[in-house]
Amino acid sequence: MSQIKMCGKCKQDKSEDAFAKNASRADGLDQWCKECRKEYVKQWIDKKPEKRVAKNEAASAYSKKRYAEDPEYRDKKRKASKDWMANLTDERRKAHYRKGWLWSMYRLRPGAFDEAVKDQNGCCACCGDIPQEWIIDHCHDTGLVRGLVCRRCNNGLGSFDDDIKGLEKAIAYLRAFNDRDKEP
Numbered sequence: 001m002s003q004i005k006m007c008g009k010c011k012q013d014k015s016e017d018a019f020a021k022n023a024s025r026a027d028g029l030d031q032w033c034k035e036c037r038k039e040y041v042k043q044w045i046d047k048k049p050e051k052r053v054a055k056n057e058a059a060s061a062y063s064k065k066r067y068a069e070d071p072e073y074r075d076k077k078r079k080a081s082k083d084w085m086a087n088l089t090d091e092r093r094k095a096h097y098r099k100g101w102l103w104s105m106y107r108l109r110p111g112a113f114d115e116a117v118k119d120q121n122g123c124c125a126c127c128g129d130i131p132q133e134w135i136i137d138h139c140h141d142t143g144l145v146r147g148l149v150c151r152r153c154n155n156g157l158g159s160f161d162d163d164i165k166g167l168e169k170a171i172a173y174l175r176a177f178n179d180r181d182k183e184p
Contacts, residue, residue, distance in 0.1 A: 019033055116147065
């Protein structure tokens, strides 16, 4: 039967399964509940992103070195990865790859993508139509995401290499044609 423990942060009584394991503590559980710990870590990451990046890079370098040098560790990692992938449903596998792709290409978390769709009221940021497929429009010089657009707008912007002067010339060309067409 699960015991009750008070969280050291929110001071609420919660069942033991609301706490992460921590072998260094006398009771074997973290002093804060999982919710408080998660919120604390999120705030820490938001305040000190450069420390998080440095820590991740150091851990990644160590892991890569160990993977290259230790065949037993390498086999263990490969097996764990295969087992994990084998247990995924098709839907979860797609979500996993999407998450990795969004992060590696645009440094976007899936929640940020969904939030952008919501912020744009489900419409293309350029033309305002409701797209069948979302394209992440980004600056090719800086890599920063500008918004979510439909394929037609993405192709149009791409055709002009994101050149504002070129787009202005195209608009002037279309206006001149429309004005000429209206003359009696």
